[in-house]
Amino acid sequence: MVATPESLPLPAAHEEPRFRTCASTGLKIHLAAQTLIKANAVTAVVFLAIGGLFGLLVALTRWPAVHLLPADWFYLVLTAHGLDVLLLWIIFFEIAILYFASAVLLGSRIAAPRVAWAAYALMLIGGLITNVAVLQGGSTVMFTSYTPMMAAPNFYLGLIIFAVGALVALGVFFGTLVVARDERTYEGSVPLVTFGAITAAIIAVFTLASGAIILIPTYLWSLGLISMPDPLTYKLIWWGMGHSSQQINVSAHVSIWYLIAAVVLGAKPLSEKVSRMAFFLYILFLQLASAHHLMVEPGLSSEWKVFNTSYAMYLAVLGSMIHGMTVPGAIEAAQRANGYDKGLFGWLRHAPWGNPAFAGMFLSLIMFGFIGGISGVVLGTEQINLIMHNTIYVPGHFHGTVVAGTTLAFMAGTWLLLPLIFQREIIWPRIARWQPYIFAIGAGGISLFMMGAGTLGVARRHWDITFADASMSFSYPPAAFLMMGLNGICALFAATGGIMYILTVVATVLWGKRIADGQAVQLASPKARVVTEYGSIEHPKIPGTIILTVIFFVAFVLYYYVNWKYLAEVWPMR
Amino acid sequence: MAIAPPADRMWWRTPVARPEIIWIVVSFLWGLVMFFTMIYWHAYGKQNLSNETYRTTPMKYSAKVDEMVGKFQVRDDNGIPVVRPPAGGDVYMLARTWMWYPHIELVKGQSYKFHFSSLDLQHGFSLQPVNVNLQVHPGYEHVLTFTPDESGEYSVVCNEFCGLGHHLMLGKIYVVEK
Ligand code: HEM
Ligand SMILES: [Cu+2]
Ligand SMILES: [Cu+2]
Numbered sequence: 118m119v120a121t122p123e124s125l126p127l128p129a130a131h132e133e134p135r136f137r138t139c140a141s142t143g144l145k146i147h148l149a150a151q152t153l154i155k156a157n158a159v160t161a162v163v164f165l166a167i168g169g170l171f172g173l174l175v176a177l178t179r180w181p182a183v184h185l186l187p188a189d190w191f192y193l194v195l196t197a198h199g200l201d202v203l204l205l206w207i208i209f210f211e212i213a214i215l216y217f218a219s220a221v222l223l224g225s226r227i228a229a230p231r232v233a234w235a236a237y238a239l240m241l242i243g244g245l246i247t248n249v250a251v252l253q254g255g256s257t258v259m260f261t262s263y264t265p266m267m268a269a270p271n272f273y274l275g276l277i278i279f280a281v282g283a284l285v286a287l288g289v290f291f292g293t294l295v296v297a298r299d300e301r302t303y304e305g306s307v308p309l310v311t312f313g314a315i316t317a318a319i320i321a322v323f324t325l326a327s328g329a330i331i332l333i334p335t336y337l338w339s340l341g342l343i344s345m346p347d348p349l350t351y352k353l354i355w356w357g358m359g360h361s362s363q364q365i366n367v368s369a370h371v372s373i374w375y376l377i378a379a380v381v382l383g384a385k386p387l388s389e390k391v392s393r394m395a396f397f398l399y400i401l402f403l404q405l406a407s408a409h410h411l412m413v414e415p416g417l418s419s420e421w422k423v424f425n426t427s428y429a430m431y432l433a434v435l436g437s438m439i440h441g442m443t444v445p446g447a448i449e450a451a452q453r454a455n456g457y458d459k460g461l462f463g464w465l466r467h468a469p470w471g472n473p474a475f476a477g478m479f480l481s482l483i484m485f486g487f488i489g490g491i492s493g494v495v496l497g498t499e500q501i502n503l504i505m506h507n508t509i510y511v512p513g514h515f516h517g518t519v520v521a522g523t524t525l526a527f528m529a530g531t532w533l534l535l536p537l538i539f540q541r542e543i544i545w546p547r548i549a550r551w552q553p554y555i556f557a558i559g560a561g562g563i564s565l566f567m568m569g570a571g572t573l574g575v576a577r578r579h580w581d582i583t584f585a586d587a588s589m590s591f592s593y594p595p596a597a598f599l600m601m602g603l604n605g606i607c608a609l610f611a612a613t614g615g616i617m618y619i620l621t622v623v624a625t626v627l628w629g630k631r632i633a634d635g636q637a638v639q640l641a642s643p644k645a646r647v648v649t650e651y652g653s654i655e656h657p658k659i660p661g662t663i664i665l666t667v668i669f670f671v672a673f674v675l676y677y678y679v680n681w682k683y684l685a686e687v688w689p690m691r
Numbered sequence: 692m693a694i695a696p697p698a699d700r701m702w703w704r705t706p707v708a709r710p711e712i713i714w715i716v717v718s719f720l721w722g723l724v725m726f727f728t729m730i731y732w733h734a735y736g737k738q739n740l741s742n743e744t745y746r747t748t749p750m751k752y753s754a755k756v757d758e759m760v761g762k763f764q765v766r767d768d769n770g771i772p773v774v775r776p777p778a779g780g781d782v783y784m785l786a787r788t789w790m791w792y793p794h795i796e797l798v799k800g801q802s803y804k805f806h807f808s809s810l811d812l813q814h815g816f817s818l819q820p821v822n823v824n825l826q827v828h829p830g831y832e833h834v835l836t837f838t839p840d841e842s843g844e845y846s847v848v849c850n851e852f853c854g855l856g857h858h859l860m861l862g863k864i865y866v867v868e869k
Contacts, residue, residue, distance in 0.1 A: 142694075189855055222694055259852050265829060266812050266854070305700040309693040348813060348828050375693035386693055389702035391711050413825045415744040415807070415833030423729050431722030438718040443711065447693075499729050500738055506824040507815045507850040574822040576815070576850035580858040587861040588769055591819065591846035657708050666714060670721070677725065681732075687821050689737040689838040 134226035139537060140637040142380070145302075146538075150220035150227035150293075154213045154538050156237055158531070159626065161209035164244070165524075166619045168201025173612040176563065179509075180605025181582065181598050188580040192257045195578060199260035200251065203519065204279070205244045208362075210527050211317065211369050212240070212286045217538070218314035218372065219293040225302040228292030232285060239282025247275030259578060261359065264335065264351045273336035280325045280332070287318050287325075309386055309393065310379070313372030316396040317365045324365060327357030349416055356410040364399050366519055367437065370481065370526035371396070374444045377478040380533055380640050381469060384451035387443050387657055395443070398436035409497035413506045422499045434494055441486045441669065446662040448479075453658055455644040461661045469642035477529025477553035484557065485522030488564045491673050492517055501680050504687060509579075510571025517564035520611070525556060528618050535622065536638045541629030548621050556614025562607025570600035572683070743834040752808045752832060756783040760793050768794050768863060781806060784847075784862075786814035786827045788854055791847045791862025799842045799866050807833045815851030818864065824850060839866040 135148045171194045177185040178194075186194060220227040227233060249271070250256045256268035294315070297303060307315070331354040337343045375392070378384035386392040408425030411417055452464035469475045492514040496505050505511065532549060535541050543549050575582055575597050582601070584591050632638055699705055733739055759781070763774040772793040776782050778801035785792045787810035797803055807816055809829040816825040825833065839845075847862035 188858065192852065192855065192857070257855075263813050263851075266852075303696050305696040306702065308695050309697070347830070349831065379693040383692060387711055388705065388707045389697045389699075390705065391707055391715070392693075411826075413740065415742075415826070415828055415831040418742050419733060419740065423726070423733075426729075431725060435715070435718050435722055439711075439715060442714045446710070494725070498725065500732050500736060500740075503738060503740070503824060504822050506826065507817065508822070508824060572822075574817065574819045574848075576817055576848050578852040578857070579848075579850065582858075584858065584861055587859045588771075589846065589861045589863055591848070591861055594820065657710070659710060663710055666710075670717065674721070681728070684738050685736070687738055687823050688818075688840055690823070691737075691739050691741055691836050 136226075137634050140635050141537065141640055144221055144537075145224040147220050147226045149230040150216050151538055153227065153230065153233050153237070154216045154221070154534070155626075157209050157213035157216070158534060158538075160237075160241060161206050161213065161527075162531075162619060162622055164201050164205035164209060165615070168198055168206055169612065169615040169619075171195075171198035171201060173608055174198075176605050176608030178580065179582075180602055180608075182602060183605060184581075189254075189257070191580045192259075192578070193251065193254060196257050196259050197248065197251045200247060202524075203260060204276075207366055207519070207523060207527075208279075208283055209240065211321075211365060212236075212283065212290075213534075214369050214373070214527075214530070215286070215290040215314050215318055216293070217534075218311045219290050219297065221538075222308050222311050223294075223297040223303045225293055225297035225300065228289055228296045233289040236282045236285035236289060239285065240279050241282075243275045243277070243279030243282055245275070246271050246278065250275060261355065262335070263355075264338075264346055264348045267339055270336060270339040273332050273339055277329065277332050277336060280328045283321070284325050287321055290314075290318050306389075309389060310372045310376045312393055313368050313375065313396050316399050317368035317372070319400050320361055320368060321365045324358050324361040327354055327361065331355050331358065349414060352411060352414065360410060363515075363518065364433070366523040368396060368399055370485070370523040371437075371440045371444070373526045373530045374440070374478055374482055375447070377474050377529055377533065378444060378448050378451065381472060381475045381478075381642055382448055382451040382455065383641060384447040387446045387450065387659075391439060392443050395436040395439035398432055398439075402430070402433040402436075409502070412497075412499050412502035419499065426497050426499060430494075430497055434490070437486075437490060441482070441490070442662060442666045444482055445479075445665060446657065446659045449659045449662045450657050455642075458658070461664060465661060471550055472532075472642060473549045473553050474529045474532040475642070476550075477525050477532070477557075480553055480557040481522050481525040481529060484525070484561050484564070485518060486669055487672060488561060488568075489514060489517030489519075489522050491676055492564075492568055494673075495677055495680050498677075498680075501684055504680070504684050505571060507577055508571035509567045509575045509577045512577050513564050513567030513569075513571055516560060516567065521557065521560040521564055525553065525560060528556065529553060531618070531622055533640065535625050535629065536632055536640065539626055539629070540632040540634075541625045542632060542638070543621065544625045544629045545621050548617050552614055552617040552621065554614075555610055555617060559607050559609070559611025559614050563604050563611055566600045566604035566607060570597050570604065573597040573600070575601065741835045745832040745834070747808055747830065747832040749808075749810045749829065752783070752806075753785060753810065755806070756785045756792065759783050764793070765796060773863075773865070776803065778803070780804065784808075784816070784827075785810060786816070786849070786860075787811050789849070789856035789860040791816075791849070791860065794863040794865070796865045796867060797837075797839050798869055799839055802836050802838045804834060804836050812853045813851050814849050814853050814860070817848040817850040819846045819848055821845060826851060839864075842866045842868050 178191045256272040258266045258268045457464045457467040764772045765775045775796040781804045783806045807827045809827045814827045845864040849860035
């Protein structure tokens with residue numbers, strides 16, 4: 118059903134915005150926004166397919182028994198892997214989320230759809246230019262492209278164009294917020310999920326600005342117009358982009374957690390105030406954490422390192438620790454209200470584990486906290502970084518955050534987008550049902566085994582840990598080889614989960630049964646019965662969450678001090 | 692619900708549940724504990740970076756390296772000099788594509804002032820199997836004092852990607868009883 122609400126003033130010089138009302142959620146959806154969300158999401162999935170394939174090739178090469186690619190291809194493919202997944206998959210999907218959280222959740226038209234298309238085109242063109250530059254072979258510099266290593270000018274040019282496109286898309290997002298407020302499409306404050314998206318967008322502006330500050334001079338340098346940016350300064354500003362962009366991811370995937378908990382279980386945040394404050398902490402503190410990439414760098418003082426990683430980082434970590442409790446807490450409270458209130462964990466046992474949106478979301482929550490979160494804090498501790506810097510522990514850590522956390526959450530969110538935005542029934546529900554588990558085993562596995570190998574010293578971005586062609590001989594301990602082999606096996610699981618996701622999504626978009634405009638789909642999981650009294654605001658009944666939180670905290674403290682103990686065993690230095 | 696505006700328009704005035712308050716306080720205190728652990732380690736821990744750094748140039752730095760090699764070379768490893776600087780003295784480690792130069796012999800339990808710099812790209816000093824990892828930049832001379840506490844043959848892997856021969860870059864540090 119296409120409704121055109123009379124109450125909306127016409128945007129000047131544009132055709133009247135056309136809306137439909139979603140029968141499942143009651144949300145009023147601007148069709149232009151819907152098309153933009155589809156385009157950005159589909160493009161994201163395509164880049165995940167390409168980048169994920171590269172990831173598999175990399176992992177198979179690092180599996181000592183397989184050692185698939187030759188060295189030059191390995192480094193090239195690794196560069197492309199980082200770019201396609203971290204930049205293109207994640208950011209295209211985030212733009213889709215931003216449009217969803219603004220236009221759709223606020224029931225507003227999207228501001229300036231044409232500009233949004235221009236943004237899309239810039240991002241796509243930029244992404245393609247950089248990909249071509251990498252695949253041509255002259256830009257095997259890893260996605261961090263540290264100077265003095267130089268890529269082909271197009272490598273930087275593509276990134277700059279992409280960043281400009283993303284900035285324009287952010288402008289459309291902020292514009293949409295203004296439109297929604299001016300046209301009074303909602304009452305009171307924006308929903309929590311939108312608030313989280315705003316957090317992501319604000320951080321994104323900072324991030325892209327840092328990217329421009331550093332990539333533009335680097336581009337000019339690659340053209341031979343100016344002298345080389347100082348390698349240390351480059352790194353400092355580069356990580357202003359590289360690290361804070363990870364906070365965009367965290368804000369976005371935490372928003373998705375809340376979204377899925379709300380849609381599937383009807384979960385309400387325990388406290389709007391606390392959850393919003395936790396998002397706000399990200400804005401205040403995460404940008405500064407670029408420091409924790411520079412712990413063993415020359416020329417920076419310990420005071421600077423300690424200050425920037427503790428004051429700044431721990432307050433941002435505090436934000437994540439809060440969400441880590443309030444999200445399961447909200448789920449527990451909702452499940453108990455839905456009638457699943459037996460014992461400590463009845464709510465969890467009876468959660469809709471067969472629903473891939475929920476299963477993916479919950480697995481993402483657990484793995485982001487236990488694997489990505491804890492390892493990140495440990496890795497970012499000034500002195501402990503000495504025993505981890507640039508080992509494969511680092512990719513282990515961030516596959517825990519950005520793959521097991523963000524990517525899995527985005528996949529989970531897709532299972533809701535398909536019926537709601539694409540208006541298609543999931544074509545192979547059984548594959549979708551298993552997908553989160555297979556992918557989670559793989560993603561969790563590669564994270565843990567890379568962390569394990571890194572603890573044994575294995576270098577990241579390294580083609581041959583046997584050093585067969587080096588003039589000296591050395592080999593890592595056998596356990597390290599075992600870990601890298603297990604990493605390869607888990608990569609097969611991750612790739613399988615990834616392929617299940619991509620094929621099901623693409624087939625659904627193309628051939629899934631259409632859901633007519635007025636037709637509602639069952640998104641919420643069935644309730645056992647409705648319980649009206651399950652605690653109060655001051656005393657919500659969330660004993661299960663409290664126990665999970667205590668387990669998390671104990672794991673965190675133990676793991677943190679175990680690593681201090683490892684550090685204490687290495688050569689004394691001062 | 693998190694996808695609709697808060698039902699209570701005055702949401703910032705609603706009380707916060709006790710478990711949430713406790714968790715916020717615990718997490719905050721844990722942040723402080725971690726902060727003070729780093730500071731404590733600076734005072735009492737045995738593994739800290741001095742963060743002593745100087746600006747240098749490839750020319751100036753390689754001159755110092757050559758001087759050290761000239762004075763203290765004791766033998767060679769397939770053409771790469773092995774130097775044995777005096778205990779307590781300076782050790783100049785040079786990184787370049789794709790080698791660590793020179794190889795070093797140290798005496799267990801003695802302290803040495805290590806200097807690190809690169810001639811060309813960034814490299815990663817990764818001492819194995821001890822597992823100490825430092826970033827090495829061109830243009831910067833990073834100084835710190837090591838006290839090897841066990842004898843044996845140690846390898847220096849490069850763990851910052853430095854081009855197609857990155858995985859060939861392998862240096863040696865020998866620690867002898869005396
Ligand atoms: C099939 C799934 C995946 C597998 C098997 C995989 C595996 C790997 C492996 C083995 C490495 C190389 C570590 C090294 O040698 O240094 C790597 C690097 C990396 N991966 Fe993945 N990955 C996957 C998916 C992803 C996704 C979804 C993302 C981001 C959202 C991601 C982001 C990265 C990044 C940023 C790097 C670092 C590249 C660099 O060092 O320059 N990966 N991955
Ligand atoms: Cu190197
Ligand atoms: Cu290297």
